[in-house]
Structures are given as C-alpha cells and as structure tokens.
Amino acid sequence: MPSTRRRLLLSAGALASASLFTRCASVGGAPAPESAPDPFAGPLADPAFADAVSVSDLHAIALRRMPPMAREFIEGAAADEISLRWNREAYDRIRLDPRVLRDVSRVDTRVKLLGLDLAFPVLLAPTALHKLVHSDGELATVRGAGAAQAAMTLSTMSSVTLEDVARASSGPLWFQLYVQKDRGFTAELVQRAEKAGYKALVVTVDTPVGGARNRQERAKFRLLPGVEMANLRGLPSPGGKKLDTEKDAFMSILPERLTWKDIEWLQSLTKLPVLLKGVLNADDAELAAKQGLAGVLVSNHGARNLDTVPASIDALPRITDKVGGRMVVLVDGGVRRGTDVLKALAFGANAVLVGRPIFYGLSSAGAEGVQQMLAILRRELELAMALTGRASIAEIDRSVLWA
Ligand SMILES: Cc1cc2nc3c(=O)[nH]c(=O)nc-3n(C[C@H](O)[C@H](O)[C@H](O)COP(=O)(O)O)c2cc1C
Numbered sequence: 001m002p003s004t005r006r007r008l009l010l011s012a013g014a015l016a017s018a019s020l021f022t023r024c025a026s027v028g029g030a031p032a033p034e035s036a037p038d039p040f041a042g043p044l045a046d047p048a049f050a051d052a053v054s055v056s057d058l059h060a061i062a063l064r065r066m067p068p069m070a071r072e073f074i075e076g077a078a079a080d081e082i083s084l085r086w087n088r089e090a091y092d093r094i095r096l097d098p099r100v101l102r103d104v105s106r107v108d109t110r111v112k113l114l115g116l117d118l119a120f121p122v123l124l125a126p127t128a129l130h131k132l133v134h135s136d137g138e139l140a141t142v143r144g145a146g147a148a149q150a151a152m153t154l155s156t157m158s159s160v161t162l163e164d165v166a167r168a169s170s171g172p173l174w175f176q177l178y179v180q181k182d183r184g185f186t187a188e189l190v191q192r193a194e195k196a197g198y199k200a201l202v203v204t205v206d207t208p209v210g211g212a213r214n215r216q217e218r219a220k221f222r223l224l225p226g227v228e229m230a231n232l233r234g235l236p237s238p239g240g241k242k243l244d245t246e247k248d249a250f251m252s253i254l255p256e257r258l259t260w261k262d263i264e265w266l267q268s269l270t271k272l273p274v275l276l277k278g279v280l281n282a283d284d285a286e287l288a289a290k291q292g293l294a295g296v297l298v299s300n301h302g303a304r305n306l307d308t309v310p311a312s313i314d315a316l317p318r319i320t321d322k323v324g325g326r327m328v329v330l331v332d333g334g335v336r337r338g339t340d341v342l343k344a345l346a347f348g349a350n351a352v353l354v355g356r357p358i359f360y361g362l363s364s365a366g367a368e369g370v371q372q373m374l375a376i377l378r379r380e381l382e383l384a385m386a387l388t389g390r391a392s393i394a395e396i397d398r399s400v401l402w403a
Helices: 003-017 047-051 055-065 068-075 082-093 138-147 162-168 183-196 214-218 246-253 260-269 282-290 312-323 338-346 356-388
Strands: 111-113 116-118 122-124 152-154 173-177 201-204 274-279 295-298 328-332 351-354
Touching (some): 152 162, 312 328
Parallel strands (some): 152 173
C-alpha cells in the first residue's frame, strides 16, 4: 500500500482508538435530560464520542450536553445571525479544482508562523469561559491542544488564569487582549502574559461595544456558580458591581475610544509580536502593516458583533491581495472541515483558527475531545491535500480553487 494511504488510514485508526486521557473514559447510560443539565458535564466523555468522525458529530453531542444557557451563549451570534449563516455558506460555495497524477506519497502540513513550528495550520481561537461546559475549563483545552500539537490562543476572559493555563501547557500559547479602560491593569496583563511565556499578543479590535447578542439576551445569560473571568480578578468595576455577564464585562472594561494610537502604546509595552484580531477591511490591514504589526486575523468575531458583515472567508482575498507576504494573515469563522482550511490557505491565509469547535470537543470529552476535534481537522486537511494533488502547504494557492 502506498505510504500516504497507509499513513492516512493509520491516523484514522489512531483517531478512533487513542485515549491519552484515561479519566475521560466513555460511560454508559442516557445523557442528562435537558431540563436538569449538569453544568459541569465533564470530565467523563459522552458515550457517542467514540463514534464521532467529524466536527459536526462533536457538535451534535455538545448540543445535547451543554447546559442550555451556555449553549445559547456559545451557539448564538449577533441579531438575526445572518453573518453566522454566511460564515458557513461561504465555505460551502467555494469549489475545489483537483489535480491528478501528482506524487502525494508524503503530505506535509507543517508551517512556520511567527517563530513557531506548527505541525498543521490550525490554531485555537480565543474564546471566553470554557468552564461553562467543562469543570477543568481552559486547563482541559490546553491539554487537548498540546496532545494534538496545536497552538492555543487564550482569551482575556478565560475562566482559568493565564498563569495556570501556561503551567498546564505543553505547546505554544498566544494571549488575546481586550484593551481595558484601566490602562495600568492592561499593561499588567500584557506583562503577566509575557512573563508566563505567551508567544504573541492578539489584540481584539472589533469590539468597541458588545454586539446585539439577542439569543444570549433571551437566554438571560449569567455566569454559572464557580465560573469567573479569572484574569480580571481585582479589576475595579464601576460601582463595585460583580462582572456577571459578558455584557457587564464589555461595558466595564472596554474603552470605546480605542484607536491606532493605543495600539502604538501597546506595541511599546511588549517585545511580543502583536496581531490585530477582527480586521475585515483591506485599508485597515494596510494601516496595520504600516504600523509594524506582526499580523492581522481576518475575523467577524464568529458573527457575534455586527450582523450582515461578510463571511470572514469572503473578506480574506482582498486583505491577502493588499498585505499578504508583508505580514501574517490569519482567518477564523466557520472553519469546520479540512477542505475549509485548504480553501483559506488557497486565498493566502497563513493559518486558520477555530472557535466554537473548541466547545464541541470540550463538552463531548474534555481534553480528549479537544484533541480529537483538532486531529479530525488535521487528518481532513491531509486528505484534502492528497486528493487535490498538493503535497505541501507551499503548493497550496488559488489554483486549487475552481475558477
Ligand atoms: C463562546 C465564544 C466566546 C468568544 N470569546 C472571545 C473572546 O473572549 N475574545 C475574542 O477575541 N473572541 C472571542 N470569540 C470569537 C472567536 O475568537 C472567533 O473569532 C470565532 O469564534 C470564530 O468563529 P467560529 O466559532 O465559527 O470558529 C468568542 C467566540 C465564541 C463562540
């Protein structure tokens, strides 16, 4: 059997059988009824987990297991969720143009990214409050990422401190920063991340105010007992009010007046590469390149901020046309298949990030679920590359897309 086929089949077998996390063993019995959810469904894996072969299989499991309020928070987006639909539909519309009779006996998914050697070009996007679906929260996520050889971006709004996550990590970490009204606290947060060994700062710039998250509002989303924004402990909030919802946090911490000058100030605070997250406009990407930023993350924030903006993948080509090759360009939003990763790379992205799929893995089987979700995407990318006749990431360009 040719070695690629053997390797792909082997990795498929490994996916089905590997269990790095013995405490995540499957258990029998029916899932908890929706009316009485266990807010901390982990650490045991769902019985259906062993049969999950796609991210959408993990999604289906997570939909059953996530506490309803957490489910609405995670699944929801802004307003009528039109951009949320577009994030998926846009990938589905893009067709591939496979080449045949090319040597794909070795498919190499490795990439270099801002000094990191990554086994494959998929990273975890910053997402708040992982303890909403698993009692170990981001500790489980970072263990899963490490086991899958993937890098993780930790959110400012994580439910475990950035130091504890760094201690539990075995792979590279980036830190996502929400610049706060309290500049002293912001500077401290950056220094803490740098000291703890985070390798890049991803500054979210698309949230001067929180979006109209109607689904979240209807569900009356509140932090569950025992879940907190751990990095923001000690942050003075207006009127001493406890930060109980993401909206409280946004209103308390986010300065509406964040401008390019503030980014310059941030750049002066740190030696880490600084990337801007939430850029959709090519002129903004150009300004970022001119200001010496290390990269941009083309993102509509999982469609959670401004409804009817285009799918991130539709915004990507204008941005890579303008700044590609001069700075790192990443993309997130709707990536659920290895073919999606291939399409993003074809449009010039250096790598992609996934957001909601983290919760699908975490809720299904804790760290092992996150590992599995990443392993599925990696294997699907290998398959997509082999089937389109591309043996390395460098061979992926727009010619892989049906023009
Ligand atoms: C539940 C949830 C929480 C998120 N929290 C953050 C956050 O704290 N900071 C941030 O910059 N983006 C956050 N995002 C946006 C993600 O980083 C990412 O842009 C988005 O999820 C990508 O789309 P996808 O979920 O379709 O993969 C969050 C997204 C979700 C779904």
